[in-house]
Each structure stands twice: as structure tokens, then as C-alpha cells.
Amino acid sequence: MPIRVLDQEIVSRIAAGEVVERPASVVKELVENSLDAGASQISIEVRGGGVSLIRVMDNGAGIPSGEAELAFDRYATSKIGSLDDLESILSLGFRGEALPSIAAVAQVDIVTRAADEPVGTYLSLRDGAVVNRESQGRSQGTTVTVKNLFRKVPARLKFLKSLATENSHIANIVSRYALAFPEVKFALFIDGRATLRTPGSGQLIDSIIEVYGLEVAQNILEIKDKGWESGTAVSSPLVTGMVGSPAISRSNRDYLSLFVNRRWTNSRLLAWAVEEAYHGLLMQGKHPVAVINISLSPNEVDVNIHPTKTEVKFQNEHAVFSAVQKAVRQALIKLMPVPKIEEVATIYGAPSVPRQGLPVSIGSDSGLTPSLSVAPPTPAVTLPALRILGQLLSSYIIAEGPDGLYLIDQHAAHERILFEKIKDQRLRQEIEVQGLLEPVTFEVNPKQEEVLKSHCENLAEFGFSIEPFGERTFLVRAVPALLSNKDWAEMVRGLLDSGGDKGDWVEKIAISIACHSAVKAGQVLTDDEMRELVRQLEQVAIPHTCPHGRPTMIRLSLGQLGKEFGRR
Numbered sequence: 096m097p098i099r100v101l102d103q104e105i106v107s108r109i110a111a112g113e114v115v116e117r118p119a120s121v122v123k124e125l126v127e128n129s130l131d132a133g134a135s136q137i138s139i140e141v142r143g144g145g146v147s148l149i150r151v152m153d154n155g156a157g158i159p160s161g162e163a164e165l166a167f168d169r170y171a172t173s174k175i176g177s178l179d180d181l182e183s184i185l186s187l188g189f190r191g192e193a194l195p196s197i198a199a200v201a202q203v204d205i206v207t208r209a210a211d212e213p214v215g216t217y218l219s220l221r222d223g224a225v226v227n228r229e230s231q232g233r234s235q236g237t238t239v240t241v242k243n244l245f246r247k248v249p250a251r252l253k254f255l256k257s258l259a260t261e262n263s264h265i266a267n268i269v270s271r272y273a274l275a276f277p278e279v280k281f282a283l284f285i286d287g288r289a290t291l292r293t294p295g296s297g298q299l300i301d302s303i304i305e306v307y308g309l310e311v312a313q314n315i316l317e318i319k320d321k322g323w324e325s326g327t328a329v330s331s332p333l334v335t336g337m338v339g340s341p342a343i344s345r346s347n348r349d350y351l352s353l354f355v356n357r358r359w360t361n362s363r364l365l366a367w368a369v370e371e372a373y374h375g376l377l378m379q380g381k382h383p384v385a386v387i388n389i390s391l392s393p394n395e396v397d398v399n400i401h402p403t404k405t406e407v408k409f410q411n412e413h414a415v416f417s418a419v420q421k422a423v424r425q426a427l428i429k430l431m432p433v434p435k436i437e438e439v440a441t442i443y444g445a446p447s448v449p450r451q452g453l454p455v456s457i458g459s460d461s462g463l464t465p466s467l468s469v470a471p472p473t474p475a476v477t478l479p480a481l482r483i484l485g486q487l488l489s490s491y492i493i494a495e496g497p498d499g500l501y502l503i504d505q506h507a508a509h510e511r512i513l514f515e516k517i518k519d520q521r522l523r524q525e526i527e528v529q530g531l532l533e534p535v536t537f538e539v540n541p542k543q544e545e546v547l548k549s550h551c552e553n554l555a556e557f558g559f560s561i562e563p564f565g566e567r568t569f570l571v572r573a574v575p576a577l578l579s580n581k582d583w584a585e586m587v588r589g590l591l592d593s594g595g596d597k598g599d600w601v602e603k604i605a606i607s608i609a610c611h612s613a614v615k616a617g618q619v620l621t622d623d624e625m626r627e628l629v630r631q632l633e634q635v636a637i638p639h640t641c642p643h644g645r646p647t648m649i650r651l652s653l654g655q656l657g658k659e660f661g662r663r
């Protein structure tokens with residue numbers, strides 16, 4: 096094919112693809128426009144995962160009637176006018192691409208009224224072109240309605256995930272902006288249900304309560320950057336926001352919200368700076384809860400990296416990194432004055448069971464009792480008979496086998512045993528359930544709610560009785576017996592945070608229950624308990640790895656020993 100310039104329709108479609116990846120991108124762009132228009136109230140309504148309908152309504156400045164069509168032209172913006180302006184962007188938008196991109200891949204209707212105009216303007220666009228224009232009454236502000244997203248882009252439509260996943264992306268982006276703009280009243284309705292509302296009080300803590308719930312809000316502290324306190328020359332960059340205590344850490348980075356001049360960003364550098372500040376305070380694989388905004392002069396940061404504007408580049412990365420790390424660390428130190436190593440272990444989770452009680456409790460609650468209900472499967476990879484020699488660091492069982500020395504990770508081994516037992520019990524519908532004396536309420540954030548609703552049944556198969564109980568609250572009546580005196584709430588949250596569609600839920604739940612009910616590293620075991628654990632390990636089909644794939648044991652062969660000691 097000869098080289099030629101693409102026609103306008105293809106160009107818009109290609110360009111739109113960069114801005115509008117999925118329904119949540121449309122929500123993001125429209126909410127950013129409302130915020131740029133100075134709105135104090137923004138209401139978002141979505142249906143059918145955002146594919147059928149997205150409507151964003153604001154009480155912002157509105158678009159003057161004479162400019163309404165222009166707003167849908169590519170590179171038409173009221174936010175910058177010159178090259179110099181590009182160096183000092185404080186608005187969220189500036190590329191003039193969002194509205195035309197959305198109109199290229201969906202049906203768009205807009206009603207808008209600027210402050211000094213008597214009536215509003217209604218425009219209807221199909222395939223990016225205006226097909227209808229009328230005057231229409233409305234109060235000052237703008238309503239954009241987007242319907243049938245990607246109907247004409249089947250490739251994109253096919254690529255979308257389940258409704259629950261798209262809804263959770265939408266709830267996620269609205270939550271982020273609700274956190275960044277506590278002075279704005281947000282309301283999000285998903286399929287007619289109020290999923291998130293913030294009061295618009297201007298207090299970050301109020302937004303945090305709505306987005307993350309009371310438990311998080313009670314364990315979070317404001318960052319007081321030096322420049323802020325001294326009240327004199329504001330230091331640049333200035334770090335503000337809130338950080339969560341390590342006790343409310345989470346199993347992914349969804350609870351880490353980072354903003355640069357109140358623009359939500361997925362900056363790796365900033366995430367790293369925050370996590371560095373938590374260094375030594377979080378267990379491995381855990382991530383902090385934090386909401387952080389970095390204010391700096393707009394000419395010290397480039398936001399024009401990608402059409403979605405979520406990437407940023409700092410002129411002085413080092414200064415930003417260390418400012419964030421310092422501010423977060425200082426807040427954390429105030430939150431919990433210099434913990435000793437031993438305390439770190441107890442506060443942050445490791446051995447949480449009192450040690451004296453162990454020998455008794457282990458037999459009854461940790462699944463180590465010889466269990467008749469599980470028929471021993473034919474071991475696929477046989478483990479030789481082992482003789483227990485002792486316990487190392489309260490974490491590893493030392494055993495002797497016919498061909499050398501074995502070190503067994505007690506937690507990983509027990510995880511494997513329980514994992515197989517749980518899966519087996521589920522198959523036979525024999526999961527042991529523990530009813531709670533009093534039903535317990537369980538709060539979730541909007542994103543978790545979407546995931547939980549679509550996986551209640553999976554959880555029920557494993558013995559959880561969880562039912563909806565009002566806005567973002569569920570009632571828990573029963574849990575798997577294995578978890579009855581463990582932190583099952585944390586386990587469920589971890590699961591919900593691990594994402595809606597990803598992975599096999601049956602597998603994921605089984606792994607998670609096993610992990611939370613297995614003996615921990617650091618727990619002292621009696622000889623009998625160790626013997627029982629090893630005996631059960633000998634029975635399982637795959638004894639050599641835990642369900643996460645880590646080894647349960649290492650072996651030092653007689654040959655290796657001989658070699659190390661120079662015997663041959």
C-alpha cells in the first residue's frame with residue numbers, strides 16, 4: 096500500500112483509543128473536567144459497567160453556548176493558550192482530547208449552562224458529529240451523558256472484563272478523586288445504587304471514612320510537613336495527606352493514593368518513596384494505606400507524558416523522593432513511637448497467639464488433630480518416614496530421614512496440609528462451619544463491595560455466611576471453623592483486594608484460608624505436634640511445596656554432609 100495520510104475518522108478512532116481504554120477512563124476524564132470547572136458537587140451515574148450509560152453531572156462553570164461545539168473539537172481547550180502555559184499546568188485537563196475522544200467511540204449528549212447565560216445548551220453527538228442542538232433549561236453546570244460505549248469498536252468491547260470488574264475500576268477512580276478533593280461533594284451511583292457519597296466538608300478524614308470505612312479512619316494520622324507547620328515560606332515540594340498505621344496494612348497497593356498537585360498519578364517513584372518510609376514496619380508482601388498529595392510549582396513537574404495524564408516526571412526526582420519519604424516517616428513515628436523489634440513482631444502480626452496456651456490450642460483449633468474425615472490420598476511424591484529431632488527458631492522442624500537431614504518450614508507445610516484438606520472437604524460439601532454467637536458487621540470499600548457481591552457464593556462454599564446489610568456493609572453469621580479464632584476479616588479483605596476476576600476463586604479462597612489458619616512461624620510446637628504435622632505432610636499429594644509454590648522443606652543429603660565435612 097502506498098503511503099498516505101489517514102482520513103479523519105480513522106485518526107480520531109486511533110487517538111481515542113489512547114484516552115479511552117475502558118469505561119473508567121471516561122469517568123475519569125469527565126470528573127476531571129467537572130473539577131477543572133470548579134464544581135463543588137459532582138454526581139456520577141453508571142449502568143451496565145459503564146458501557147450502557149455513564150452520566151456525570153456538575154455544578155461547575157458550564158460552557159458558554161457559543162463554545163459548546165468547539166469543546167468537541169480535537170485539541171480544543173480553554174485551559175492553556177500558549178507554550179508557556181504548558182510549563183505551568185495546574186488544571187487536570189489541558190490536551191483538549193477527552194470530549195472528542197469519547198464522542199468518537201460512544202453516543203454523547205451534553206447539557207451545559209454558563210453563569211451569565213439565561214438558558215442552557217443541549218448538544219447531541221453521533222460518531223463525533225453534532226446531530227442536534229437546542230436550548231434547554233438547567234441550573235449552572237454541565238451534564239455529560241455517554242451511551243453505548245465502544246458499540247462501534249468491537250475489538251475494545253471484547254477486551255473489557257466483567258461488569259463487576261469495570262464497576263470496580265469506576266469506583267476506584269471516583270474514590271481517588273473523592274480523596275484528592277475533600278471539599279467536593281461526590282456521589283456515585285452504580286446501577287441505581289448509591290455506592291459512594293462524600294460530604295464535601297473539606298476534611299480529608301471525612302472522605303477517608305466514606306471511601307475506606309471507620310476502621311481505616313481510626314488508624315490514620317495526618318502528615319504535618321515542616322513547611323506547613325512553620326507557616327512561613329512553604330517548602331517545595333510540600334507533602335500533605337494521611338498515613339495509615341502499619342496495623343492496617345493491605346495486601347496490595349490499592350490503598351496507596353498518590354496525587355501531584357491533586358492529579359491522581361500512578362508514579363512508581365512516589366509509591367516507592369512511601370513504602371521506603373514504612374520500611375521495617377510492614378510484613379513482607381504488605382502495603383500501606385496512605386493518601387498523599389505532593390504540591391510543587393507546576394514548572395517542576397511534567398504531566399504531559401501520556402494522553403491519560405496519569406504519569407508524571409519530576410525535574411528533581413531526588414528532592415521529591417526524599418521529601419515524601421521524610422514526611423511519611425515523621426508521621427509514622429508520631430503514630431507509633433519507636434517500636435522495639437519484639438513489639439514489631441507482636442503488633443504487626445507474626446506470633447499473635449499467647450505462647451503458654453499453644454500446646455493445648457494447637458490440638459483443637461489448628462487442624463493438627465489426627466483427622467479421620469480426610470481419607471489419605473495416594474501420595475504422588477512420597478516422603479520418607481522422618482524422625483523429629485527438634486525445632487529451630489520456633490519456625491522450622493528438624494528431622495532425620497534415611498537419606499539425610501530435613502528442615503521443614505512449619506507454616507508452609509501446614510499450609511499445604513490444610514489447603515488439600517479444605518479443597519477435599521469442599522468437594523464433599525463437608526466444610527466445618529462455625530456459627531458466630533452474634534452476627535458481625537463487615538465494612539468494605541466500594542471496590543471490595545463489587546467483588547464481594549459477585550463472589551459471596553464462592554465464599555459460602557467454604558463456610559462463610561455473608562449477606563448484604565445496607566450500604567457497603569455486610570453481615571457475617573458464620574465462618575469456616577478453621578478460622579473461628581483467626582482474623583477472618585483480614586483474610587476476606589485480602590481476598591477482595593486481590594481483584595475481581597483474576598485467578599481461580601476456589602483455589603484462591605482455599606489458599607487464603609489455609610494461609611490464615613496454619614501455624615505461624617515463631618510458634619513453639621511440642622514434639623507430638625511436630626510429629627503429627629510431619630505425619631500429615633507425608634499423606635498429602637504434593638508435600639514439597641506450599642500452595643503458593645514455595646518449598647515446604649529443604650534436604651541436606653548424606654552425600655552433601657560428607658562433602659562439607661571433608662569425609663570424601
Ligand code: ADP
Pocket residue numbers: 124128129132153155156157158166167171172173174187188189190191192193194195236237
Ligand atoms: P481539556 O479538559 O483537556 O481542556 P476536554 O476535551 O476534556 O479537554 O474538554 C474541552 C473543553 O470543554 C475544556 O477545556 C472546557 O473548556 C470544556 N469543558 C468540558 N467539560 C466541562 C465541564 N464539565 N464544565 C465546564 N467546561 C467543560
Ligand code: MG
Pocket residue numbers: 124127128187188189191193194
Ligand atoms: Mg478534560
